[in-house]
Amino acid sequence: xxxSSKKVSRLVDVFRDLETADRARIGEITRQMDELRISQxxxxxxxANPSAVHEPFLALMSRSLGNMQRRHQRLVKExxxxxxxxxxxxxxxxxxxxxxxxxxxxxxxxxxxRDLEALLEFQQATAAQGRGKxxxxx
Numbered sequence: 580x581x582x583s584s585k586k587v588s589r590l591v592d593v594f595r596d597l598e599t600a601d602r603a604r605i606g607e608i609t610r611q612m613d614e615l616r617i618s619q620x621x622x623x624x625x626x627a628n629p630s631a632v633h634e635p636f637l638a639l640m641s642r643s644l645g646n647m648q649r650r651h652q653r654l655v656k657e658x659x660x661x662x663x664x665x666x667x668x669x670x671x672x673x674x675x676x677x678x679x680x681x682x683x684x685x686x687x688x689x690x691x692x693r694d695l696e697a698l699l700e701f702q703q704a705t706a707a708q709g710r711g712k713x714x715x716x717x
Contacts, residue, residue, distance in 0.1 A: 591675045598668040
């Protein structure tokens with residue numbers, strides 16, 4: 580049974596690693612969204628108060644703002660999907676952890692049962708020897 584707990588323990592470790600990877604992915608997407616939002620804010624501020632230097636690039640900047648908005652929408656969808664994957668990963672990890680606890684409890688129960696059976700056999704053998712009987716049966 581110890582093999583079972585080792586296998587389940589490895590499975591729990593894999594699920595935790597996957598959960599960590601999903602959490603890192605969410606952090607990365609969030610960082611990208613923040614950077615994009617800052618860039619958009621800077622571009623909007625530049626478009627709101629154009630200087631002589633920026634005049635020739637206003638059309639290009641407006642197009643860039645549209646591209647940034649579409650990129651932000653893609654990141655929002657990706658963020659939602661990553662959160663859903665993370666939620667599933669946490670459920671898998673929790674389930675595997677509960678399974679590991681059950682397997683370990685079963686191992687402990689079986690070990691205790693084996694110890695009790697060995698103790699019972701020992702007591703029966705000592706009682707039989709005390710009465711002058713052999714523990715061997717013919």
